[in-house]
Amino acid sequence: MLYNIFIDPFVQMAGAPDLLVQALWDGLVSGVLYALIALGFVLIFKASGVFNFAQGIMVVFAALTLVGLYEKGVPAYVALxxxxxxxxxxxxxxxxVVLRPLVNQPDIILFMATFGLTYFLxxxxxxxxxxNPKAMITAQLGLPRGVIDVEMLGGRVSFQKIDIAAAVIASIMVAALAVFFQKTRIGRALRAVADSHKAALSVGISLNQIWVIVWFAAGVVALxxxxxxxxxxxxxxxxxxxxLKALPVLVLGGFTSVPGAIVGGLIIGVGEKLGEFYxxxxxxxxxxxxxxxxxxLAFLLFRPQGLFGEKIIERI
Incomplete structure (x- = not known):
């Protein structure tokens, strides 16, 4: 039994490296997409301190809106x-409707408000x-279809063209958001709001505008x-x-860390594919x-702030 758990999977990896590459690729694509979803959570949490439980349904709602508009006769790019x-x-x-009336309320109140938003959406x-389930308008948006088969390591590895496009687009968005946070005036304002609402207000930063920008950015990520x-x-x-697989990603990377969302997504994506396969x-x-x-759960037990999260020490 111990051999099957601790040795045999690695023997299989060495014996069929092409299958290992296939599993790693599938995990990489899933991980990048998990990281993209997790960024929506990070954006809102950094700016408002609210854990947005509705981010998962925002992904669905955005996709349904796009497909629904197309089904009603709207051209694909106009629908986008x-x-x-x-x-x-x-x-x-x-x-x-939600944030402004609940300013200065306990975090749990805002968290429960996002539950209500979830079920409303x-x-x-x-x-x-x-x-009913709907087909994504992949071809109409110009996204590639088909498979690229590559002979390598004594076997064949298949790369779905849509997976390649997804990995590239998600990586560009993740990089753009990271630059946006670090280099732009609005990004600096977001970081100021994340550090202290009162301090941000004292230097003339509008919380209301920042919250709209952040929720819209999270909506773009969800789409x-x-x-x-x-x-x-x-x-x-x-x-x-x-x-909601983004939740473990956040736990691993830290709720306020953009790099953490990226690393956490890759760990979860690759880990679950290797675990399932081997x-x-x-x-x-x-x-x-x-x-x-x-x-x-393991991270919560031993490093609850995540890989890149800040350890908060409260003195009472």
């Missing part, structure tokens, strides 16, 4: 632009777009993630479960569904 407008209006509505999405995940499977409310047969499969949360 209109979806961005919808996400901006959602950001404004959240700031006006589920109900509103089902009312407007229906509850990109929804397009990529929808292209890999389909657009349905089940995508919310996939989006250790899954030992437990009957299904490791992908729970391994990420097991890793997160």
């Amino acid at each position: 632009a209109l979806t961005l407008v919808v996400m901006f209006l959602l950001a404004v509505a959240v700031e006006r 589920i109900g509103f999405g089902e009312l407007v777009f229906g509850g 990109a993630a929804g397009i990529m995940w929808g292209a890999r499977s389909e657009v349905s409310f089940a995508l919310e479960i996939v989006a 250790w899954g047969p030992l437990v009957g499969g299904g490791i992908e569904t729970w391994l990420a949360y097991f890793i997160a």
